[in-house]
Amino acid sequence: MNAVTDPAFLSAADTGVLRLITAGSVDDGKSTLIGRLLYDSKGIFADQLDAISRAKYKRTVGDTIDLSLLTDGLEAEREQGITIDVAYRYFSTPHRKFIIADAPGHEQYTRNMVTGASTADAAVILIDATRVAGGQLLTQTKRHSTLAHLLGIRHIVVAVNKMDLVEWNQGVFERIAGAYGELAARIGIGRFDILPLSALTGDNVVAPSARTPWYAGPPLLALLESLAPASARHDGPLRFPIQMVARHGGERADDFRGYMGQVASGVLRRGDRVLVQPSGTPATVKSLVAHGDELDAAQAGDSVTVVLEEDVDASRGDVLVRADAPATVARQFEAELCWLDSQPLNPARKYLLKHGTRLTSAKVRAIVSRRDIHELRDVGAADAPFAMNDIGRVVIAARDALAVDAYRDIPATGAFILIDEATHQTAAAGMIRGVAES
Structure with missing residues (x-):
């Protein structure tokens, strides 16, 4: 799977980045929606547009651009017109930066959806209005909504797509909204946002649509920009899983032993009293080293080498925790x-x-x-x-x-x-x- 590693993009403050995933059933229009967001927010380059306009697997008519090809990068995906693997893309607006994952809709690729959703702050659940006009939700919509809730995703946004194919019928939208409300209540989703849109035409995606005078809410992008950021992981108890033990070999007088890893939760400071779990061995943080420099503290997301005052038995698989807040x-x-x-x-x-x-x-x-x-x-x-x-x-x-x-x-x-x-x-x-x- 692709990973977003652009350092300039990820250097933004955590509060300015929203990680989200699109999910739902097959052919609900997830890839097209992401393509529309990228296209309308000026998040793609001219050569990318030129490449997809000439693609042999294009499924649109005439000069219309098949925006789904911006995320469906595998040959098998373009040939079959389905999403198989999770595709990650990023774009930004003046208000926020986004990391967005396009998850497969097919039941056999549910594992890929779980992978993409495991790091998401928000989920956009797409529903094809033409397939559930009577209010009977599809199984994958139920499954992905359940998984999003179990994975603790804080923000659920339901996008009722392809409203242009049902002539922007308010009654259809209200039946779907009612059905999803019942689903949310049954699986424990306390709050969700829902809106009508068309990923193909762009209505209510980036700009409001004149075709939905009965919808008073914001378009999708404005809604995503308004979502409160996820609570910072450094607010929680310290959890530092040890990935490996670093030693220089013992040939020097200053026998160095450091424990390398990434802070998964909380803040680790020099001088902290910690426990090596699961053994429960106590220790004191002597120093924190990153890129050859010593740090006073490291927070969630930071990769560091921890040097302890005491010689303790700690190795890969152990977890350093604060002594007053153990796992x-x-x-x-x-x-x-x-x-x-x-x-x-x-x-x-x-x-x-x-x-x-x-x-x-x-x-x-x-x-x-x-x-x-x-x-x-x-x-x-x-x-x-x-x-x-x-x-x-x-x-x-x-x-x-x-x-x-x-x-x-x-x-x-x-x-x-x-x-x-x-x-x-x-x-x-x-x-x-x-x-x-x-």
């Missing part, structure tokens, strides 16, 4: 699990569990419930196998003790993935809810 150490916990493998979950099998920088083995000790996406209710685990794209509550038993937090509190130490030991494919993505009794 919970547990081998067994409850979690929401999204199954991503084509092979159903097998409770008799062991899986590799990747939690932060630690890799261990684990088993799904119990399937507490499975969520029926069609009926939006939890069903018994025995009613059907836990199969691809299923979402449910499980109990995980790990071989090694882990320093964990509830996902809603600290996503960095509340998230994990399960990996098939035989194929090394990602089998599931999980969000920890709490420690389970043994």
Whole structure:
């Protein structure tokens, strides 16, 4: 997957950057919407426009530009007219910078949507007005809305697309809005914004549309600019997963040992009293080093090398936490699990569990419930196998003790993935809810 790494872009203050994902069902117009945002906000270059205007897989008529090609970069995507992988793009306005991810709509690529949504501050859920004019939402709309809620995305924006194909009918929009309101209430989304638009024509995307005099809200871009930024991760408890131990080899008198990693949450300061978890060994931060310079402090997102006063047993997979705000150490916990493998979950099998920088083995000790996406209710685990794209509550038993937090509190130490030991494919993505009794 592509990653946005432009240093000039990412150097902006956190409050000025909004990470968002577009999601929904197949052919709802996600790629076209992103293309329209880029095009109307002057976020693309002339050579890019020229390239897509001459593309052999263009699906528009005449001289009309197929804006979906701006994000559908794979040959298979352009040939089939679908989105397979998550495409990241960025653009800016005078008010805010955006990192935007275009997620696939096909059910078989739900894992890609989970990947894109895991770092998003906002989700734009698209709905094709022509397919749900009667108010019956599609399964993928329900699934992606559920996942966005489980992943803790704060801002949900529902974009009712292709309103031009239903002649901007207010009744159609109101039926869809009512249906989504019922969905939101059932899955626990407390608040969402909804608006009518057409990604193809640009109505209500960047500029207001004269075709919707009955809609009093702002266009999509203005709405996204107004969203409150996500709370800064440095406001939370310190979590510093150790990625590797750095040593110069021991041939010098000043035997150097530093612990390298990225601050996942909170602020780490020189002189802090910390614990090495899961062992619980206490230590004191002697110095923080980055790019050869010593720092007084490092906050969430900073990559540093930590030097401790004491000689302690700490290695990759351990987590440094402040002594007065430790994580919970547990081998067994409850979690929401999204199954991503084509092979159903097998409770008799062991899986590799990747939690932060630690890799261990684990088993799904119990399937507490499975969520029926069609009926939006939890069903018994025995009613059907836990199969691809299923979402449910499980109990995980790990071989090694882990320093964990509830996902809603600290996503960095509340998230994990399960990996098939035989194929090394990602089998599931999980969000920890709490420690389970043994």
